[in-house]
Amino acid sequence: MQWPTHEVTNQVPELQDYNLFSSDVALSAGLRRGAGGWHEENLRRFGATLGSEDVLRLGELANHHLPELNTHDRVGRRVDRVEFHPSWHALLGLLRHEGLHSLPWSDPRPGAHVARAAGYFLQSQVESGSLCPTTMTFASIPVLQNEPRLFAVLRDKLYSREHDPRDLPLEQKKSILIGMGMTEKQGGSDVRTNTTTARPLGGEGRGAEYLLTGHKWFFSAPMCDAHLVLARTEGGLSCFFVPRWRPDGSKNAILVQRLKDKLGNRSNSSSEVEFQDAYGVMVGDEGRGIPTIIEMANHTRLDCVIGSAGLMRQAFVQAAHHARHRKVFGRTLAEQPLMRNVLSDMALESEAATVLMLRLAQAFESPTDPLERAWRRVVTPAAKFWICKRALEFTGECMEVWGGNGYVETGPMARLYREAPVNSIWEGSGNVMCLDVLRAIERETEGFLMLLDHFSEVANGHATLSGLVSSLRKDLATPPEQREMLARRFAQRLVLAAQACLMLQSAPADVAEAFITSRVDAESGRVYGTLSATAMQQAILERAWPAQQT
Incomplete structure (x- = not known):
């Protein structure tokens, strides 16, 4: 026999049955800026599908029922086969149906890389493991296209929108x-x-x-x-x-x-x-x-940036949703001044990561343009270094918003936190990326100087940002023996300058100013929740996660 000992109250409802695309102002605006507006209706449909209870459940199941290796069949023949839960194949089916494995190659048109990045960003918020074979397939296509005889055999199978899980020749x-x-x-x-x-x-x-x-x-x-x-x-x-x-x-x-x-x-x-x-x-x-694989690595590194930005977005909306429902000391968490500071600071970080990953995807549209090549070849490894590392801190901070409820596997925060480190390690860890930034600048010096000129033009009249860009120019004169030691510092400032310029160009002026001031201000530090201005916090939160989503 059992009898009630208490009433369950003040627990937050599941965040489900919402549209991941429509609720993301920065993503939809960035898609249109990057000439991917033709794909907007598809992404709106996809965003609703991904936010449904059934699809969110697929992500949970795929991570609960782990892959199993069978080296031999029942009669002793070597098969080396990995068995997956049906949820894994369902997720791969979604990715494949949306063309996230091949879109810019199978449907080449202006904005295709941006459209594909936006879709990848959306699915990364639901489940990350299924992105790995999708990314590798996507990145392999331009390499295989250089082998006409082999590619002729593989082309239709690579471009197909149907997932085929069978283990066959x-x-x-x-x-x-x-x-x-x-x-x-x-x-x-x-x-x-x-x-x-x-x-x-x-x-x-x-x-x-x-x-x-x-x-x-x-x-x-x-x-x-x-x-x-x-x-x-x-x-x-x-x-x-x-x-x-x-x-x-x-x-x-x-x-x-x-x-x-x-x-x-x-x-x-x-x-x-x-x-x-x-x-x-x-x-x-x-x-x-190695040069053959480098072409592949440029695409996989961008996907690391997109995937980390997606983790940050999902962690943020989970934290914001929680804070608007959970009451503490007589008010919701979102009404508490310090929590509002933390959430608005994280909203800025998430938006800056989103606009940067879309801008990098746009750079892949113009392979011969020297400025776009600098974005692609210099900023991409810097962004992989910085955004992937920020995702580690970011998901931990969002977990903390949930408190103890975030630290258990029955909720989404623990999985988001465990997913965050892989993008920093895969395809080159932080030091490798920063050294690659230096090598890329040496090889693409003209394009990099064009990039700094572009930053200066955007920053014109903004003293704080102009000072940051000037410091990057001065860094070019650093003696070679010091340059490697300072590579992380340089890559960090490069990414912040890029994000600040993009925020000035895309976000409301006050939102952009809040980002720039807080990221360049040495007193702000690296923890979230140290914004000095309070006037914009509610507007920042409303932009990042509109109240009607709750």
Whole structure:
């Protein structure tokens, strides 16, 4: 027998059945600015789908029922197959249906990169693990397009909007996913230390068939239909297209040793593998494996920025929703002056991350323009460094708004927090990104100076921002022996200058001013909730999360 001991009150209702796109003013305005307005109705429909109770539940299920590795079938044959919960395939089906794996390539038109970034940003708020194979497939397409004979076979399967979960040879699939296999035990980011070898099966060089022997310490995701892999030939480190199945229909000799037991991104399977004369086709010129992969990395790094910005947006709306319902000391949390300061500060951070990721996506529209190339080649690694690191602090702060309710796995905050670190690590950690910024400036000096001129033009008449841009110019004269040591400091200021300029161009003047003042003001520090002006806080919150959403 049971009897009531208390009445459940002051608990916050689930945030569900809302439109992720329509409720995001900065995203919809940025889409139109980036010439992606033609995709707005699709994103509005997609935003409603993603905010539904059923789809939000898919994200929970995919992270509760983790992938399972079966190395052999019941009679002892080697299969190396990873089994997923149906929710995983449903999420991949959503991504595929929206074209987030290929949109700018399969439907090339002005604003396609921005439209795709906006959709990716929306789905990242629901579930992050399913984004990994989507990103790798997306980034592989421009690399594979440079191999006409191979691409002709793969094109329709890469562009297909239908998810095909079957483990079959390529020619039998309706659609395919592409993964990556770069890092090895001894090297990590230093892929030049790779020891995996490739020996020619017949001819040699680009487009020829090889057999690979060696290992990969991180192989994501093993159930992709093929992977781009680095291995050594006599001509040096080269790139190979390695399918799960050989052309003769037999399983390729890619042996999955185990799945990684990861902190976050748990719905996605990452693995350790060994190659025992695994079949592969050389992609790109022999000995040019790293430059071949760099083109892919530029896209994957942007997706890290988009994904982190999406995590920040979702963490913020969860925190704002909670604060408008939870009462403490006679008032809702959102009515408490200090909490309002924290929330409005985080709203600024989230909007600045959103407008930056959209601007970077726009830069991919114009591959030959030197200014756009500077945005793409210099600012993207700086943004990956800064936005991904800010997401770590940001999701932790949003969890704190929920208090103890945020620290348990029955709510969304713990998963958002666990997801945040991966984007800082994947495709190059913070130091790697900052050093890449310096290398990019050396190679794209003219474009970078054009970028600083652009910042100066936007900042004209704004003393605080003009001072920040001037400091970046002075940094160019830093002696080489000091430049590397100060790389993080430089990358941080570069991103803040870019965000400040974008906020001046896109946000209401008072909102932009609140961002610039708080980010350049040394007294503000790095914790949220230190805004000095109070007049704009309610307007900032209303812009970020309108009251009618609650």
